[in-house]
Amino acid sequence: MKNIINFSIIAHINHGKSTLADRIIEITKELKINSLKNQSLDTMELERERGITIKSQCATLKYKINEKEYILNLIDTPGHTDFGYEVSRALAACECAILLIDVNQGIEAQTISNYKKAINEKISIIIALNKIDIAKVDIKKQKQNIINLLKIEEDDIIEISAKTGTGVKKLIEKLITYAYSTKENNEEKLQALIIDSWFNNYSGITCLIKIKNGKIKKDEKIITLSNLASYKITELGIFTPEKENKNELIAGEIGFVNINCKNPNNIIIGDTITSAINPSEIKLKKINKIHSRVYASIYPTESEDLENLKTSLSKLALNDSSLEYEIQKSSIFGIGFKCGFLGLLHLEIIQERLEREYELKIIITPPNVTYKITLKNNSEKYINNPSDMPDNNFIKDIYEPIALTTIITPLQYTKKVLELCKENRCEKINTTYLTDTVSIECELPLSEIIFIFFSKLQTLTNGFSSMDYTEIIYKKSDLVKINILLNDKKIDILEFITHKTTSLTVGKNLIEKLSKTIPKHLFDIKIQAAIDKKIIARTTIKGLKKNVIAKCYGGDISRKKKLIEKQKLGKKRMKKFGNIEIPQNAFFAMLDISKK
Template identity: 45%
Template sequence: MDHIRNFCIIAHIDHGKSTLADRLLQETSTVGDREMQSQVLDDMDLERERGITIKSHAIQMDYEKDGQKYTLNLIDTPGHVDFSYEVSRSIAACEGALLIVDASQGVEAQTISNLYLAMEHDLKIIPILNKIDLPSADPEAVSDEVVELCGVDYDEILTASGKTGQGVPEILEAIVDRIPAPSGDPKKPLRAMIFDSQFNPFRGVEVIFRVYDGMIRKGDKVKFCATGRQYNADEIGILRLEQDPQKEIGVGDVGYLISGIKDAREVKVGDTITHVENPTTEIVKGFEDVKPMVFAGIYPVDTTEFEELRSSMEKLQLNDASLVWEPETSAALGFGFRCGFLGMLHLEIVQERLEREFDMTVITTVPSVQFRCTTTDGQTVAINAPSEMPEPNFIDTMEEPFIKAQIITKSEFIGPVIGLCMDKRGTLLSQTYLTTDRVELIFEIPLAEIVFDFFDKLKTISKGYASLDYELIGFRKSKLVKLDIMLNGEGVDALSAVVHRDKAYEWGKRLCEKLRELLPRQQFEVAIQAAIGTKIIARETVKALRKNVIAKCYGGDISRKRKLLEKQKKGKKRMRQVGNVEIPQEAFMAVLKLDD
């Protein structure tokens, strides 16, 4: 146990975590030259295409120092704010963390929030300046930022380059010297925590766990404490690049367990595993429940695939514990699911994974956040979708969630950044200069305003330099109204949105204009209207495709032509009553791209 070290790698997005992990794996000969590729731990096609880490990845390395053999369990974590739940779970299974800071970009928002997460769990932090081979690197200035942030001495900061491999041997030495060995008692009953899981179509659910006390052997009868279910440990092992089966796994180690679990709902991330004969009395303190920030409906394009979508969602939830969902129905789209996501990127990734990994074609509705409504009879109702909102005459007050946003940017972009936040109903709380040309801005902004395209706009106006991190600070009263979109007088619940009263007219007008471009023309005229309650605030018309019925009338009295036109008008009217307007998928996503 004294020769085990568990650590994770934390950093802001694109500071070189996965590249540095590659070099650590090469240096310890965990991955041979033939299997080596860039981002070797990112095994999803999506991760490689986008160059980001979406899932935490655990892998075991062997390292020798002064004739002693050490086992290093490394967990590579994502850097994007939408996947911070993955980071919190990885941190719960470790004793130390490598804090990686880009030597050319310095400390950014997510660096700070991930560091605080690690400090809350009393992890030993090893600060590393990465990318020091870049011409734009400024190690002295960035070291000052790191010293101020972590409270460490200058000589504790390591320098490295994930690209060239410089400084990697020193990092491995520091891991062994500075990170404490895991504490635990091998004689106590088994106590292990599940911190990840995935679904294998041939072998069922694979559970990834960390042992705190006791020992688990192949063939043991184990119990999951939260569900009370009992299983046989058919196969246990450690995680190399491939799974490596073992006879037993002891205190402090990280491993996987396969016991033929077919139902995805039986495994809860954060649960405790113990023996059936000699169970532990202490449950491992897991991690707090995930708080979804953005809600959207996911529906199958073909309504007969509803059950197939349900089982796909269950399997995806195993691999992505931050996905929250429940069934719902929509008049326009049929049966589907109301899902909670941690952000817009998370929503995009989930939709893409459903299509790629499970071959599902889905429609995603307009994302919204959770609102609170106090009705006239004093009840408080949580509203996750616009369709759940009561009629205006039953609403006493409405509350919406506010966030505290921390934006770090270059000083030349302060004006545009403040302008963007003010436009999104934000208030500036503080402005701090971290260095001569880097500023930290703290805003309070309604969450609904940053859900759509705030992050993209922030990156655009700051030429990619600004970084954003945010935390929920509670609900506040606000003037909110439900904006309904109607096609031919029929409300389309999937296009409804809850918006601030001051922005409702502009929002409704732009949405109607956008829908007019996207909706295909019919044989009859289609009226697109935006309404608040019974009051219509905007209207656009999609003109009908007309057949020229008076082409055959040549000369003669005007009444002949009028007779034919009247006949056509009656037919159009009847067609409009029975006609159905098909809404394309782009129309549902139009709301997100209103500025394009």
């Protein structure tokens, strides 16, 4: 049995995970420090542009201590809360995690969240205090903060600089001695966990797997235990981080297998692979599927692209199992797809991938959350599209999703942040004071988070605050649906749900924003906001003017009157039957509706 250690690097966003991954690769390959291109494991163009990790990536490395060789399977993970599911999947395949903390920023919201995930997986954790080469704070003081908050020993913390390589070798050696020993067995029946998967037009589906027990060989027939579907292994190997083909993978290893399957719906992340000839009937511990928090509809701008959009979404969902989609019909845009996302950044990334990788022109509607409705017959209904909300006569109670939220902010901003929390209907606010920062835990409506709460928080604290939210619970709330009418026609994709106390202000502000984003037409456009049948706000976009009598040089005045009347009748017909163009930025305007 080889000495195999599987580990992940976890941290808050921008604490240096990808840079540390680069240094570990350089040291294990005995390369010159900083010889690799930056973010060597970030293979997606969007990752490099944004400077963030979106997808977890794996690299198999070798390292010798005292003439004994170890195989290190490194999994770099995202730091943004929207991609927390990637962290959970990575940790499910590991025996150890390096929790990286920027010495200047200290513990932030996602630091705590990732630490709890590692604790739940019952794996060993090493704390690496990063960026000591540019430390602007007292390092000893920062270490004490970490010890107090995470309840750990000082020996669990290693000071490093991922940029210069200082302390990274010591970190690798501590990892080897600190990690729990693997308990995999080559002689057992094959059991492999699907960690990730992706699609290639030529070779079909490739799965990233961890071999828990047994071996897997090229040309072997395997089955997936969720659906008992059978496949043949056409190619397998590891990433170093370059792709390297092998003839077999053994227990403890993380590698890839190509199964020559062209149907993305057949593969499930967290499924167990076993041998078709000598199968194991025991499924490995399942990776819990995370449910979408935010929903929006995606429509192709050209109806002939509908099938291309469906195929593209299925391929993205194969590589991103947190993406959900189902067919939906709109009275304005026709047939499209209602999609579920983990947050606004996740939505934005999917939009950019559809436009770049699949060259699709799409329209995305404003995001919504899932509400629970109790009807008067005591039945329950969950809706994530305001147009699905029943008539008020049938509704008994409405419940909205509440996120258990953690905010970490410098002490000097505490009062302002607490005021912002109260403005956005926060409840059960608990504060924990650290040396230079304060941790605020509260219950915050998810609808407030997905709109502009975080951007307001960053503006208020000059970018020095961080926020994370985890479990979602439902609480009874006084909510109403606002309908938007254009020339007296209800527009289903512009409907939204808001709290009754702010509905009047929100309705007025939205009408004002729509009047600035919808372009002028040849006819007047009346915009109204209504709750039930009551109009709460209205405005009019005046139509473009055309001088129909410009060519009448003199002549009888009655001829000019006839032309003007004819123009009025034409505009009246256009107003009744004409199509109103609703641009994408009209939907974006709905994301920034101030309540004041």
